[in-house]
Amino acid sequence: MPAILELEEAYGKTRRDRAFQAEFADYLKRFVGRPTSLYFAERLTKRLGGAKIYLKREDLCHTGAHKINNSIGQVLLARRMKKKRVIAETGAGQHGVATATAAAMFGLTCEIYMGTEDMERQSLNVFRMRLLGATVTGVDAGSRTLKDAINEAMRDWTTNVRTTNYILGSVLGPHPYPMMVRDFQSIIGREARKQILAEEGRLPDYLVACVGGGSNSIGLFHAFLKNPHVRMVGVEAAGLGIESGKHAARFAGGRPGVLHGTMTYLLQDDDGQVNLTHSVSAGLDYAAVGPEHSYYHDAGRIQYTSATDEEALAAFDLLARDEGIMPALESAHAVAEVVKLAPKLKKKQVVIVNLSGRGDKDVQQVARIKGVTL
Amino acid sequence: MTSNPPGHRTDASRVTRHASRAPNRLERKFGDLRAKGEKALIAYIMAGDPSLHETEALVLQLEQSGADIIELGVPFSDPIADGPVIQKAAERALRSGTSLRKILQTVASLRSKTQIPLVLMAYYNTIYALGEAAFCKRAVEAGVDGVIVPDMPPEEAGPLEAVAEQTGLQTIFLLAPTSTPARRTVVARRSRGFLYYVSLTGITGAKLTNLAEVRRNVAKIRRATDVPVAVGFGIATPQDAAQVAGIADGVIVGSAIVRQVGEHQHDPGLPERVGRFVRSLKAAIAPSGASSTA
Numbered sequence: 001m002p003a004i005l006e007l008e009e010a011y012g013k014t015r016r017d018r019a020f021q022a023e024f025a026d027y028l029k030r031f032v033g034r035p036t037s038l039y040f041a042e043r044l045t046k047r048l049g050g051a052k053i054y055l056k057r058e059d060l061c062h063t064g065a066h067k068i069n070n071s072i073g074q075v076l077l078a079r080r081m082k083k084k085r086v087i088a089e090t091g092a093g094q095h096g097v098a099t100a101t102a103a104a105m106f107g108l109t110c111e112i113y114m115g116t117e118d119m120e121r122q123s124l125n126v127f128r129m130r131l132l133g134a135t136v137t138g139v140d141a142g143s144r145t146l147k148d149a150i151n152e153a154m155r156d157w158t159t160n161v162r163t164t165n166y167i168l169g170s171v172l173g174p175h176p177y178p179m180m181v182r183d184f185q186s187i188i189g190r191e192a193r194k195q196i197l198a199e200e201g202r203l204p205d206y207l208v209a210c211v212g213g214g215s216n217s218i219g220l221f222h223a224f225l226k227n228p229h230v231r232m233v234g235v236e237a238a239g240l241g242i243e244s245g246k247h248a249a250r251f252a253g254g255r256p257g258v259l260h261g262t263m264t265y266l267l268q269d270d271d272g273q274v275n276l277t278h279s280v281s282a283g284l285d286y287a288a289v290g291p292e293h294s295y296y297h298d299a300g301r302i303q304y305t306s307a308t309d310e311e312a313l314a315a316f317d318l319l320a321r322d323e324g325i326m327p328a329l330e331s332a333h334a335v336a337e338v339v340k341l342a343p344k345l346k347k348k349q350v351v352i353v354n355l356s357g358r359g360d361k362d363v364q365q366v367a368r369i370k371g372v373t374l
Numbered sequence: 375m376t377s378n379p380p381g382h383r384t385d386a387s388r389v390t391r392h393a394s395r396a397p398n399r400l401e402r403k404f405g406d407l408r409a410k411g412e413k414a415l416i417a418y419i420m421a422g423d424p425s426l427h428e429t430e431a432l433v434l435q436l437e438q439s440g441a442d443i444i445e446l447g448v449p450f451s452d453p454i455a456d457g458p459v460i461q462k463a464a465e466r467a468l469r470s471g472t473s474l475r476k477i478l479q480t481v482a483s484l485r486s487k488t489q490i491p492l493v494l495m496a497y498y499n500t501i502y503a504l505g506e507a508a509f510c511k512r513a514v515e516a517g518v519d520g521v522i523v524p525d526m527p528p529e530e531a532g533p534l535e536a537v538a539e540q541t542g543l544q545t546i547f548l549l550a551p552t553s554t555p556a557r558r559t560v561v562a563r564r565s566r567g568f569l570y571y572v573s574l575t576g577i578t579g580a581k582l583t584n585l586a587e588v589r590r591n592v593a594k595i596r597r598a599t600d601v602p603v604a605v606g607f608g609i610a611t612p613q614d615a616a617q618v619a620g621i622a623d624g625v626i627v628g629s630a631i632v633r634q635v636g637e638h639q640h641d642p643g644l645p646e647r648v649g650r651f652v653r654s655l656k657a658a659i660a661p662s663g664a665s666s667t668a
C-alpha cells in the first residue's frame with residue numbers, strides 16, 4: 001500500500017508538470033511514431049454497405065500496439081522517481097514487449113510476469129521480450145493467464161517497492177493506475193478527433209473498440225465523452241459464447257466485486273471467488289474490467305457488447321483480405337462488432353474503429369486454429 | 375478499493391473506542407498473558423486445508439499445543455499478499471469446497487468446544503460477496519473475534535469498520551515497514567484487538583532479515599497506541615519466534631505451520647504432527663525459554 005501512495009504522489013506532480021508532458025509528447029512522436037493515421041477502409045465500407053469505416057491505426061505504433069503509449073509514460077515517471085527496475089504483467093505480450101522496449105531505451109532493469117498459458121499462445125512475444133533484455137517469469141497459478149500475472153507482479157512490487165516501479169498495462173488496479181493509464185492513452189482520441197474533423201468536417205457517429213482491461217477503448221473514447229451524439233461501443237470477449245460460461249464478458253456475466261484493488265464488474269461465483277475466463281485473445285482474457293468502464297456502463301454513456309472467438313477470427317480474415325491489414329485478435333473483436341453494426345447505419349454516417357494492435361503476434365496461433373503447420 | 379480521489383477518505387477521528395463494552399476474547403487473552411508476563415503465540419492455518427473437518431481438529435490440537443490465538447485464513451482465488459505456501463493451501467481449501475459461509479459454520483461448531491480467540495484473515499471480495507453487514511453479524515454470532523483484510527487499506531475501511539464496531543467484531547489492521555509516520559499513527563489508533571505489524575516488505579513466507587528495523591518500528595507504534603502489537607510474516611522457526619517475542623506482544627506464525635499441514639495432509643496423525651511444531655514455538659517464546667532474547 002505505501003507503494004501506491006508514493007506513486008500517487010509522484011504522478012500527481014508530473015501530471016501538472018509541463019516539462020514532463022513535453023518530454024512525453026516528444027518520445028511519442030520520435031520513438032513511437034505518432035500521430036498514427038486515421039485510415040478510411042474503403043473496401044470494407046463497400047462490402048458492408050453502410051456507414052463509412054475509419055481505422056485508427058494504433059497497429060502502426062512502434063512495437064505493434066497502443067500499449068507503448070502507456071509504457072513510455074510510466075517508464076518516464078519511474079525515471080523521475082529514481083527507480084532502477086521496472087516490472088510488468090502481460091497477457092498478449094504486447095504490454096510486456098512495450099515495457100521491455102521502454103526499459104531498454106532508458107537502461108532500466110526489467111522483469112515481466114506472464115501466465116504460462118499465455119506464454120504458450122504468445123510465444124513469439126516471449127522471445128521478443130527476451131531479445132530486448134527483459135527477464136520473463138512464467139506464472140503457473142490459477143488460470144495461468146493475465147490475472148495471475150498481475151497477482152505475481154503485485155507480490156514482487158510489495159517486496160521490492162524501494163527499488164521498483166510496477167508498470168501496469170491497462171486502466172486497472174488501484175488508484176492512480178486507472179486515471180494515469182487513461183491519461184497516457186487519451187492521445188489516441190485527441191488525434192482521432194482532429195483527424196476526423198479534417199477528413200469529414202464533423203464528429204463520428206460511432207466509436208468502436210475492444211475492451212480487455214479497457215485502455216485502448218478509453219484512450220479513444222475519452223476525447224469524445226462530452227459529445228452526446230458520439231455513440232461508443234466497447235466490445236468484450238464472448239469466447240465460446242456467453243451461455244457456455246467460457247468467456248470474458250464482465251458486463252454480460254459479472255457483478256460488482258473487488259479484484260486487484262479496484263471495485264468493478266467482475267466474473268465471480270456466489271462466494272466471491274474469481275472465475276476462470278476464456279478468450280482466443282490473451283489480451284481480453286481477464287475477469288475484471290477497468291473501473292471507469294463500470295462507471296460509464298452504469299451511467300449508460302458507453303454501450304458494451306461482445307464478440308465470440310469465431311466472430312473475431314472471421315473478422316481477422318476479413319480485414320486481412322479486404323484491407324491488407326492483419327489486426328491483433330483483440331482488435332479483431334472490435335472489427336467483428338463493426339461487421340454487425342455498419343450495415344445497419346446510413347451511408348453518410350461515420351464509424352471509427354480502434355485498431356489497437358497488429359496481428360503479427362497472433363499468426364502462429366491463427367495457423368494452429370486453422371490446422372496449418374508452419 | 376475503488377479509485378476514489380484522496381478527498382474521499384474516511385476520517386479516523388470519527389471512530390471512537392468502545393471503552394464501555396465488556397472485554398472480548400482477544401482483549402482478555404492479551405490481558406491474561408500480560409499479567410503472566412507471557413507473549414501470545416498466534417497460529418495461522420488455512421480454513422478448509424485439507425478439509426474443514428481437519429480444520430476443527432487442528433484448532434483444538436493447536437490450542438492444546440500452546441497456541442493462544444488462531445488465525446483462520448479464508449481461501450481466495452487471488453491472494454496477492456501471500457507467497458507460494460499459502461497460495462497452495464488456498465487452492466487445496468477451495469478444491470475441498472470451502473467457502474466463508476461454511477467456515478462460519480465450522481467456527482460455530484468449534485465454539486461448543488473452545489473459547490480460544492479466533493480471527494479470520496479474509497480478502498475483501500469474499501466479505502463483499504456476503505455483504506459487509508451480514509458478514510459481521512454472522513461472524514460474531516458464530517463466535518469470531520476479529521477480522522484482518524489484507525487487501526483493504528484503512529482509507530477504504532470505513533464502512534466495514536462501522537458495522538464491525540456495532541457488532542463487536544474487532545478490525546485488525548496491518549502496518550508495513552514502509553508506512554509513513556502519518557499512516558502509522560492512523561493505523562495504530564484504528565486497529566482493534568491487536569495491530570498486525572508486517573516484519574518485512576513482501577509477502578507471507580518470505581525470510582525475516584531485519585530484526586533491528588522491526589524493533590525500531592514496534593517502538594514507534596507503541597508510542598501511538600496501547601493496543602497490543604503482534605508481528606508476522608517471515609517467522610518460521612522457534613529461534614525467529616523467540617527473537618520477535620523479545621520485541622512484540624504477539625508472534626504470528628503462518629507459512630511455516632501451513633507448510634506442515636501441506637506436507638502431512640494425507641497423514642492420519644495430521645493434527646498431532648502440526649501440534650508438535652506449535653509446541654516447539656510456544657516453548658521458545660515462554661518467559662523461561664532458554665533461547666529467549668531481548
Ligand SMILES: Cc1ncc(COP(=O)(O)O)c(C=O)c1O
Binds near residue numbers: 065066093215
Ligand atoms: C493489441 C491489444 N489490444 C487490446 C488489448 C486489451 O487491453 P486494453 O483493453 O487495455 O486495451 C491488448 C492487451 O494486451 C492488446 O495487446
